[in-house]
Amino acid sequence: MLIEGFGLKRYYQRGSETVKALDGVDIAIDAGEIVAILGPSGSGKTTLINLLSCLDAPTEGTLTVAGKSVAGLSEDELVEVRRGVLGFVFQDFSLLPTLTVTENVELPLLFLGLKAEASRTAAILEAVGLTDRAGHLPRELSGGQMQRVAIARALISGPKILVADEPTGNLDKKTGEAIIALFKKLAREEGLAILLTTHNTVFGEQADRTIVLEDGRVVWES
Amino acid sequence: MTTDPFVLPRYFALAVKNLRRRMVRTVLTVAGVALAVTVAVSLGGFMLGYRGAIDKSIDMLGFQIMIMAKGCPYEAATMMLKGGTGLLYLPADIYDKVRNDTDIESITPIFVGVAAKQGSGIRDDAGEKNFLIISGIEVPSYKVMKPWMQFKKGAGYDGGRWFGDSSRGEVVLGFEAAEYEQRKVGDTFYASITPAGKTEAVMHTFKVVGVLDRTGTQDDGTVFLPIDEARGYFGRMGELTILGIKLKEFNAFKMGAFESRWLKLPEVQVVGLQQVKSTLVGLVATAQTMIAAVAVIAIIVAFIGVINTILMSVYERTSEIGIMKALGARRDSIFQLIWLETVMICLAGAVVGSALAVVGSAVVERAIKSVVNMGVSGSIVLITPAVVGWAVLGAVVLGFFAGLYPAWRAAGMRPVEAIHKGN
């Protein structure tokens, strides 16, 4: 198992009120599978995905990511778990506006202290279908293209798990479908585990497994 | 994938791109730093240059001690350097008393007087000073004091020489005196002198027998005559203005002993040139303090400006910083990036500011000279590589501190919150 969580809870304090964003979730994700998390707004999808990808720490529960126990780790220790294991794709693409496609894709290598290799970058751009846009700036790209850049960026460090919080949320239906198709290809060809949240039940159906959240609990699982 | 030992240039490139995003803001902040550096470098150059100019002017007098009529050391100093007004005279027999002091290596009597310019013709600009400084000297001992003095060569100047012991009507001109008066060797030279106790000036005609090379001292503006001839024209036979003295061994002890030996002579003061130097340095201390205050204020304003700019850019990029953290950036990577941006702003400011200071030093020099005219020869604003180096270093250190807080804030951002907040 790449990710295993038991009894995951995440409470937020809002004034005197405790918001139970996540209230006891068990979850396991294996290599190479695509898992879609569905649920109404405010059900805890983002909260869960943040926990599983070590961007946030659970209030309670145990969590193992790539064989490492994560519970109780500090911010700095969480970075170490993330580095090279997890790749992120965000709803709003989150590209750096001043960097070209290639530079955006290679950015994580800088933080990992690794050399950028032109052949590897080219291969990844090829895989996401952006070879002819390598020198462009984000503002010269369409939403679908930007999300492909973000996916390429997530892939550059060779992660085991790709985490995507509503990757199709800002895209039209057709473009969204193309992104999901790309995910499926990556899972199949690279053996990547893909963990994504979505509002779109159609995309949910395309996943290997679906988890539906409501009020911080799993209400349905396939 | 292989590790890259040279990541710094890549951070550098990223920092440059971030700074270029808000070009106007970056340029304004750099300008603020540049202004502070310009003031600081000018001040440094002034302190250094003024000190050097005084040292040079005084060392080029050739002697370490002056014996002169009682008066304040400031007057003594300005008189030496400007050859100005308010001249006081000593009885010449003091020379005979002092010259046999066994500590003395060499001694020369100098008689200084001020004459009016007469009939100099062509150069009659309103701004030109219309008086001449006449130095009556004893050539052999004067030459010993100033071995660097040489006659100017070239067409119209060849054959320059000192006047003979018993010659009359012969003058030697300092470099600038000759230039102002447009005189060459063999030319006629006029000076109008009012003898002591008289009201009518008497016109004298001389022949220029030599023009001296530039020395960078007040000698350049001086007209030299044999001492007795000068005394005669000024109606002060048996008087002198200064005794310039060089000791065999010059140190505080010898100087003190010498001073106490000769201070007992009436109407006399023994002035060590070291003392004159500190008097002159003290004279501009106020001006320097004022410039220093301006520099400090400019530096504080620039410092706050830099912090403000970087903080703003950090807050603007909150979500970006969160993304970078999600992409694997550690605290220190973010810190390094923000900190680099800060230091680069300061470095750019330091370079621009230093360049401005160097380019503008002539203007600063003129401004200072118009406020405090000490008649010090040579450049009083001296911007050396060391001054620039210190300013650049100072700016980098300031940048280091200015960047600390914003960089720390950025580094401490939690990815989830940062990404969330930014949207």
Ligand SMILES: Nc1ncnc2c1ncn2[C@@H]1O[C@H](COP(=O)(O)OP(=O)(O)OP(=O)(O)O)[C@@H](O)[C@H]1O
């Ligand atoms: N930082 C926070 N502080 C307080 N409450 C929070 C915080 N983040 C999330 N919550 C609350 O936790 C609950 C779950 O939020 P979460 O963002 O996980 O929902 P979601 O399923 O991702 O919703 P959406 O589909 O709208 O993105 C919500 O009630 C939300 O208001």
Ligand SMILES: [Mg+2]
């Ligand atoms: Mg969400």
